[in-house]
Amino acid sequence: GAGVSQTPSNKVTEKGKYVELRCDPISGHTALYWYRQSLGQGPEFLIYFQGTGAADDSGLPNDRFFAVRPEGSVSTLKIQRTERGDSAVYLCASSPNEGSYNEQFFGPGTRLTVL
Amino acid sequence: AQSVAQPEDQVNVAEGNPLTVKCTYSVSGNPYLFWYVQYPNRGLQFLLKYITGDNLVKGSYGFEAEFNKSQTSFHLKKPSALVSDSALYFCAVRPNTGNQFYFGTGTSLTVIP
Numbered sequence: 001g002a003g004v005s006q007t008p009s010n011k012v013t014e015k016g017k018y019v020e021l022r023c024d025p026i027s028g029h030t031a032l033y034w035y036r037q038s039l040g041q042g043p044e045f046l047i048y049f050q051g052t053g054a055a056d057d058s059g060l061p062n063d064r065f066f067a068v069r070p071e072g073s074v075s076t077l078k079i080q081r082t083e084r085g086d087s088a089v090y091l092c093a094s095s096p097n098e099g100s101y102n103e104q105f106f107g108p109g110t111r112l113t114v115l
Numbered sequence: 116a117q118s119v120a121q122p123e124d125q126v127n128v129a130e131g132n133p134l135t136v137k138c139t140y141s142v143s144g145n146p147y148l149f150w151y152v153q154y155p156n157r158g159l160q161f162l163l164k165y166i167t168g169d170n171l172v173k174g175s176y177g178f179e180a181e182f183n184k185s186q187t188s189f190h191l192k193k194p195s196a197l198v199s200d201s202a203l204y205f206c207a208v209r210p211n212t213g214n215q216f217y218f219g220t221g222t223s224l225t226v227i228p
Contacts (some may be wrong), residue, residue, distance in 0.1 A: 003158070033216070035218075040220065040221075042218030042221055043159070043205070044218070045216060048152050048215070055214055057213040059215065091158070093159075101164065101209075103149060103161040104161070104216070105161070106159040106160070109158065109185050
């Protein structure tokens with residue numbers, strides 16, 4: 001079956017611009033996570049959705065970052081006024097329900113480069 | 116603060132030999148423990164998890180991991196390494212309260228033919 005997909009696979013933008021990154025989770029998965037992975041580091045938690053609501057956004061680094069999941073399926077991570085330090089691979093993951101012991105299914109990521 | 120440590124950036128092992136990839140953690144309570152593998156240009160893939168019960172858990176591709184509560188470790192093991200096991204391995208921990216997963220920095224495993 002189809003896994004988690006993310007678009008675009010690569011995004012190059014200029015400092016100060018606005019970007020949107022999209023995640024299509026596995027159908028029926030209610031839990032959705034966004035992570036940021038910098039070179040040589042492990043994934044860093046950003047935000048967790050259960051259904052349509054952001055159950056935990058404590059990992060968002062500042063108010064330039066925002067994410068939505070209006071219909072409980074597709075999610076969009078939005079970054080305003082991008083900075084060079086935002087350059088990283090942004091990962092999305094989904095899991096079947098909110099059970100904290102469920103494994104996550106990861107997408108291939110979006111590589112964001114801010115020039 | 117919650118943290119996960121993978122003390123080895125790189126592990127090299129000869130094909131057919133046993134392999135160990137180390138992970139220790141500092142997380143409050145009784146956490147859930149996971150291992151993921153990342154192949155080049157691929158997303159992270161789940162290998163195995165420890166929730167409760169037997170300290171030795173078995174997962175995909177012949178991998179297993181041993182939970183040691185006193186040492187707060189969850190080392191990944193395989194009795195006989197394959198060249199195709201060469202990849203980047205991440206240990207992850209989720210406290211039993213809250214929603215965050217904490218990942219280690221990853222260990223690059225190279226299996227030498």
